Amino acid sequence: MENNPLIDKLFSVGAHFGYSPSRRHPSISRFIFGQKGGMELFDLEQTAKLLEEALAVVKSLAAERKVILFVGGKAEAKAAVTRTAQMLNQPYSAGRWIGGTLTNWQEIKKRLNRLAELTQMREKGELVKFTKMERLLIDRDIADLELMFGGLKGMQKAPDALFVIDPKAESGAVAEANQLKIPVIALLNSDCNQAGVAHPIPANDSSRESIQFVLDEVGKTYLNNLGAVPAAAAPETPAK
Numbered sequence: 258m259e260n261n262p263l264i265d266k267l268f269s270v271g272a273h274f275g276y277s278p279s280r281r282h283p284s285i286s287r288f289i290f291g292q293k294g295g296m297e298l299f300d301l302e303q304t305a306k307l308l309e310e311a312l313a314v315v316k317s318l319a320a321e322r323k324v325i326l327f328v329g330g331k332a333e334a335k336a337a338v339t340r341t342a343q344m345l346n347q348p349y350s351a352g353r354w355i356g357g358t359l360t361n362w363q364e365i366k367k368r369l370n371r372l373a374e375l376t377q378m379r380e381k382g383e384l385v386k387f388t389k390m391e392r393l394l395i396d397r398d399i400a401d402l403e404l405m406f407g408g409l410k411g412m413q414k415a416p417d418a419l420f421v422i423d424p425k426a427e428s429g430a431v432a433e434a435n436q437l438k439i440p441v442i443a444l445l446n447s448d449c450n451q452a453g454v455a456h457p458i459p460a461n462d463s464s465r466e467s468i469q470f471v472l473d474e475v476g477k478t479y480l481n482n483l484g485a486v487p488a489a490a491a492p493e494t495p496a497k
Contacts, residue, residue, distance in 0.1 A: 263305040270470045272460040273299045275447030284451040288459035297447050304460045308471065311442050311456045312478045318418055319478065320485040326412070327472075328430045329422030330354060333465050338422060341472040342408065345479050348416065349408040350430065359433040362415055369409060372402040418442060420475060423462045425449045444471050 267273065275281070275289065275297035290300035318325060327349040329338035335351045342349035350358065358365055375395055378384055384392050421443040424431045434441050435453045442456040443449075444467075451457050461467040 261302070261305055263308065264301045266470065267301050267304055267308075267460065267467075270461075270466040271464050272304060272467045272470065273301050274461045274464070274467075275299055280448045282448055282450050285445070285447045285449065285459060289447065299447070299459055299461070301460075304458065307456070308458050308460075308474065311458050312474060314418070314440075314442060314456050315420075315475050315478045316482045316485075319480075319482040322484055323417035324348065324412065324414075325418050325420050325479070326350065326409075326416035327420050328354065328427050329468070331423060331426050333463055334422040334468050337465065337469045337472050339408070341476045344476055346411075347479075348410075348412040351408055352404065354427060354429045355405055356429055357433075358409070358430070359415055359437055359439065365406065365409070368402060368406055369412075372399065372406060372410070375399050375402070415439065421454075422468055422472075423449065424454055444468065 273290070275285075277295055278292065278297055281289070281297060288299055288303050290298045292298065315325070325345075325347050327338045327342040327347060329335065330350060330352050338349055338351045342351075355365070376399060379395070379399065384395060387395065415437060416439060419430060419434045419439060419441045421427050421430060421441055424441070424443045424445050425448055431441055431443070431453045440455040441453060442458070443454045444458045444460060444462045445451065445454060446460070446462040449462075458471060460471065
């Protein structure tokens with residue numbers, strides 16, 4: 258491998274580990290370098306190149322203050338997805354994907370509005386006018402809505418892109434994004450189908466260290482380029 262610091266970092270977090278050959282999806286074959294101990298190994302030269310390409314897309318999105326919806330509900334990804342999205346003030350889904358989140362956005366928005374309404378009532382102490390049982394039911398509604406949609410609070414429209422950890426596990430999210438022609442950037446392991454992923458990052462998506470490293474790179478890139486596109490210059494005043 259060429260002397261590339263990014264490759265060294267990917268190697269140090271175990272990003273090169275895939276699954277066994279029997280689990281490999283054919284679309285990932287070109288990213289495989291070899292095998293060791295019954296596990297396939299990713300070609301980190303390709304991984305580094307594709308990660309850099311994905312970060313260029315993130316840079317462009319950040320420059321125009323576009324919205325990225327982060328998706329990753331499996332145990333290894335939840336904490337990192339939540340932490341990164343909250344740091345960037347971006348929406349996220351770090352639990353079970355709710356069908357229709359994108360394709361039935363208007364209905365989801367109603368649920369978010371309901372969550373905001375109930376939460377505001379509670380914060381203002383307006384629930385005192387309800388009975389104890391009614392307050393208990395409202396608290397349960399808030400908890401349920403927060404669990405399902407809490408990461409989407411503040412999202413006013415469909416996102417401009419999705420960043421997905423494990424598109425196989427999040428196939429519903431990828432399918433909805435594809436239906437709406439929303440580009441998908443994804444960290445995907447050897448068992449994933451690349452179809453539907455516009456910007457793949459072939460690497461270990463089952464390791465917390467690997468997931469965290471990729472999300473850290475995305476987070477730094479987004480923050481460092483947020484709003485980098487300057488406002489349109491004001492027209493010059495004609496000379497008198």
